[in-house]
Amino acid sequence: MGKFGLTEERFVQMMKSYGNDERAVKGVVKTWGVETCNKGYSTFNYDGTGLIDIEAVGDVDAFDDVVAVKEAEKDGISIIPVDQLPVNIPENMRFYGWIDTQENRENIARYCMNKNL
Numbered sequence: 743m744g745k746f747g748l749t750e751e752r753f754v755q756m757m758k759s760y761g762n763d764e765r766a767v768k769g770v771v772k773t774w775g776v777e778t779c780n781k782g783y784s785t786f787n788y789d790g791t792g793l794i795d796i797e798a799v800g801d802v803d804a805f806d807d808v809v810a811v812k813e814a815e816k817d818g819i820s821i822i823p824v825d826q827l828p829v830n831i832p833e834n835m836r837f838y839g840w841i842d843t844q845e846n847r848e849n850i851a852r853y854c855m856n857k858n859l
Contacts (some may be wrong), residue, residue: 752804770801780801781817782808784842793850794822794841809824811839822847825829828854 744753745825746768753767756779760766771779771821778784782804796819798810805813811821820842827836840846 747780749780752780752782752802756802761854769820774799774801781813783814787836792855793835793853794843794846795839796841797839822850824847830854830857832857 744750745752745764747754748767748771749849756770757764760770774784774838778799779802781799782802783796783798783802785794787793788795796807796811796814798805801842821838822840822842824836824838827840828851831850840850
């Protein structure tokens with residue numbers, strides 16, 4: 743086990759990202775929590791839209807959003823396939839990473855209807 747409750751792998755990776763500054767790593771853990779830091783990703787309210795997606799936690803610097811979604815899937819989080827997104831979803835939002843819940847699907851559909859009025 744690494745320091746601050748982090749896995750050894752995450753501790754080593756974060757120390758490298760933060761130039762071996764333990765205080766900086768500790769600060770990130772304090773801000774985001776041990777579990778989120780160990781995962782390296784979290785769910786986010788996409789641009790304040792109320793639509794929920796998976797994104798890498800930039801402060802953890804473990805990987806990019808594409809890998810974050812793959813890690814979330816490994817952890818059992820269901821993601822909406824891109825071909826199941828509304829056809830009128832804005833192009834910048836047509837990506838693989840939206841949490842697959844009935845509520846999120848409904849919110850995405852409603853958002854797309856309102857954006858295209």
